[in-house]
Amino acid sequence: xxxxxxxxxxxxxxxxxxxxxxxxxxxxxxxxxxxxxxxxxxxxxxxxxxxxxxxxxxxxxxxxxxxxxxxxxxxxxxxxxxxxxxxxxxxxxxxxxxxxxxxxxxxxxxxxxxxxxxxxxxxxxxxxxxxxxxxxxxxxxxxxxxxxxxxxxxxxxxxxxxxxxxxxxxxxxxxxxxxxxxxxxxxxxxxxxxxxxxxxxxxxxxxxxxxxxxxxxxxxxxxxxxxxxxxxxxxxxxxxxxxxxxxxxxxxxxxxxxxxxxxxxxxxxxxxxxxxxxxxxxxxxxxxxx
Amino acid sequence: xxxxxxxxxxxxxxxxxxxxxxxxxxxxxxxxxxxxxxxxxxxxxxxxxxxxxxxxxxxxxxxxxxxxxxxxxxxxxxxxxxxxxxxxxxxxxxxxxxxxxxxxxxxxxxxxxxxxxxxxxxxxxxxxxxxxxxxxxxxxxxxxxxxxxxxxxxxxxxxxxxxxxxxxxxxxxxxxxxxxxxxxxxxxxxxxxxxxxxxxxxxxxxxxxxxxxxxxxxxxxxxxxxxxxxxxxxxxxxxxxxxxxxxxxxxxxxxxxxxxxxxxxxxxxxxxxxxxxxxxxxxxxxxxxxxxxxxxxxxxxxxxxxxxxxxxxxxxxxxxxxxxxx
Numbered sequence: 001x002x003x004x005x006x007x008x009x010x011x012x013x014x015x016x017x018x019x020x021x022x023x024x025x026x027x028x029x030x031x032x033x034x035x036x037x038x039x040x041x042x043x044x045x046x047x048x049x050x051x052x053x054x055x056x057x058x059x060x061x062x063x064x065x066x067x068x069x070x071x072x073x074x075x076x077x078x079x080x081x082x083x084x085x086x087x088x089x090x091x092x093x094x095x096x097x098x099x100x101x102x103x104x105x106x107x108x109x110x111x112x113x114x115x116x117x118x119x120x121x122x123x124x125x126x127x128x129x130x131x132x133x134x135x136x137x138x139x140x141x142x143x144x145x146x147x148x149x150x151x152x153x154x155x156x157x158x159x160x161x162x163x164x165x166x167x168x169x170x171x172x173x174x175x176x177x178x179x180x181x182x183x184x185x186x187x188x189x190x191x192x193x194x195x196x197x198x199x200x201x202x203x204x205x206x207x208x209x210x211x212x213x214x215x216x217x218x219x220x221x222x223x224x225x226x227x228x229x230x231x232x233x234x235x236x237x238x239x240x241x242x243x244x245x246x247x248x249x250x251x252x253x254x255x256x257x258x259x260x261x262x263x264x265x266x267x268x269x270x271x272x273x274x275x276x277x278x279x280x281x282x283x284x285x286x287x288x289x290x
Numbered sequence: 291x292x293x294x295x296x297x298x299x300x301x302x303x304x305x306x307x308x309x310x311x312x313x314x315x316x317x318x319x320x321x322x323x324x325x326x327x328x329x330x331x332x333x334x335x336x337x338x339x340x341x342x343x344x345x346x347x348x349x350x351x352x353x354x355x356x357x358x359x360x361x362x363x364x365x366x367x368x369x370x371x372x373x374x375x376x377x378x379x380x381x382x383x384x385x386x387x388x389x390x391x392x393x394x395x396x397x398x399x400x401x402x403x404x405x406x407x408x409x410x411x412x413x414x415x416x417x418x419x420x421x422x423x424x425x426x427x428x429x430x431x432x433x434x435x436x437x438x439x440x441x442x443x444x445x446x447x448x449x450x451x452x453x454x455x456x457x458x459x460x461x462x463x464x465x466x467x468x469x470x471x472x473x474x475x476x477x478x479x480x481x482x483x484x485x486x487x488x489x490x491x492x493x494x495x496x497x498x499x500x501x502x503x504x505x506x507x508x509x510x511x512x513x514x515x516x517x518x519x520x521x522x523x524x525x526x527x528x529x530x531x532x533x534x535x536x537x538x539x540x541x542x543x544x545x546x547x548x549x550x551x552x553x554x555x556x557x558x559x560x561x562x563x564x565x566x567x568x569x570x571x572x573x574x575x576x577x578x579x580x581x582x583x584x585x586x587x588x589x590x591x592x593x594x595x596x597x598x599x600x601x602x603x604x605x606x607x608x609x610x611x612x613x614x615x616x
Contacts, residue, residue, distance in 0.1 A: 130310050135589045137552030142582055145574040146322035225437045226556050230571055248443055255447050262440035270435035
């Protein structure tokens with residue numbers, strides 16, 4: 001009890017407090033460091049290791065470590081390491097951007113539904129259920145196939161099918177918070193609806209939305225990998241899923257061409273989900289006492 | 291009677307959802323660049339504007355949006371999803387040929403994931419700090435983070451190429467002779483790797499939830515009462531606690547149906563499983579729009595039927611839900 005009083009007296013910011021909790025989760029911290037390194041590699045890698053990922057640098061299927069190619073060459077004799085480094089850009093970029101699209105849609109729909117309730121909520125939740133019934137991957141395959149495989153279209157196609165979880169969480173939080181006293185107080189003091197929604201309720205609804213958003217980035221990266229594995233990707237860029245998709249016929253001769261890019265996806269998404277766990281510990285006050 | 295009534299409501303609701311899928315399908319086709327006239331003229335090696343206009347008039351493509359939509363829905367009611375110029379077959383025929391394979395894969399994977407997931411969850415809940423518990427945590431992390439097509443390829447490399455236990459691709463071996471049993475066993479052998487791959491994503495999810503709900507129910511009053519009555523531990527765990535811990539897991543499984551169908555597309559592609567997923571893969575490469583949209587419609591149907599079945603199972607195991615509406 002005395003500890004809590006002292007914290008209150010020090011009046012630390014909630015962010016600092018959450019950070020303290022986050023740091024206690026060693027796996028999450030390690031994951032954050034690894035993810036940071038991956039991001040640095042994605043940004044600076046192509047300059048540090050300037051081999052063109054589309055160049056034929058050696059004969060096909062040179063095994064890892066031989067002829068000066070750390071990860072070997074693929075079925076077209078391209079440098080696998082250069083491909084994975086360049087692929088990181090697309091995978092991370094689309095993962096982030098698509099997650100942002102879906103969070104934007106999900107938060108908007110969830111917030112409006114939870115705030116206005118009544119028929120608005122009914123209609124929006126039916127739309128959400130509709131999107132839950134459509135198999136997400138198939139729907140975005142259809143979108144990309146019909147409207148072209150540009151990076152923007154892929155990002156949109158992933159974002160537009162994966163917002164339902166965020167919408168449900170946001171709505172639940174809004175339904176809970178809108179009845180709390182401080183919201184009623186600001187409503188009474190004349191705050192208009194937009195201010196109530198986005199300046200009063202939303203900041204207090206953020207913790208679960210942040211945790212879900214972190215997981216969304218991981219899901220979006222897996223999603224993009226799935227699409228590009230199926231060949232639904234911009235042919236002018238390399239991405240991790242696409243490396244696996246184009247090399248998979250040759251797994252008998254060169255299984256490493258599939259193993260390494262898969263490991264890259266796996267490690268990246270693993271880090272993101274560990275960070276998500278850490279954020280959950282840090283931001284979910286109910287669990288703090290455990 | 292009330293069970294029957296609530297089921298009717300669910301079915302009515304499912305029909306509305308399917309109609310919405312149809313409208314979406316049609317809008318996509320309407321908005322997408324290129325139409326049937328382009329496809330036909332391409333297969334003829336090009337055509338002038340007059341011919342294109344004639345084809346559009348023949349297919350009613352010059353009509354307003356709502357008229358076309360009405361005709362489209364009308365055709366669907368006659369089970370006509372259009373014609374695939376790539377396969378030279380009606381889309382309905384193409385899909386119905388491949389639907390059983392997808393259903394087999396999807397339901398086997400769901401049941402496998404549920405059974406193994408619940409067993410793992412129960413074992414790890416009984417010893418929250420035991421080895422099984424850590425295994426469930428690791429499994430959950432792997433299942434969430436590993437791309438399913440990669441897991442599939444790795445299993446394929448190990449259990450089919452390096453150790454030739456299972457066939458590399460397809461659903462059956464055409465050279466096999468013998469009766470029904472021989473063929474069923476053959477399909478089963480082909481099914482093992484795809485089903486395990488697809489189940490791996492959801493196994494993690496279910497075992498984690500089963501563990502959490504089992505921990506909760508094992509700590510509840512009625513379980514303590516049952517133990518205090520002197521009932522054997524096993525009886526309490528499996529008859530009392532498990533029954534209550536099962537509902538949330540099955541509810542979650544129902545919500546996952548659309549994800550399972552999505553995963554099936556990737557798994558089918560990896561293992562050349564002759565279902566809707568491989569059909570989707572090939573028709574997307576061939577830009578075969580009617581087939582793609584037909585698959586989207588049927589896969590939504592699979593999800594809706596899966597949800598209805600989940601609902602029925604839930605009502606069977608949880609009497610509190612019986613007679614409750616939608």
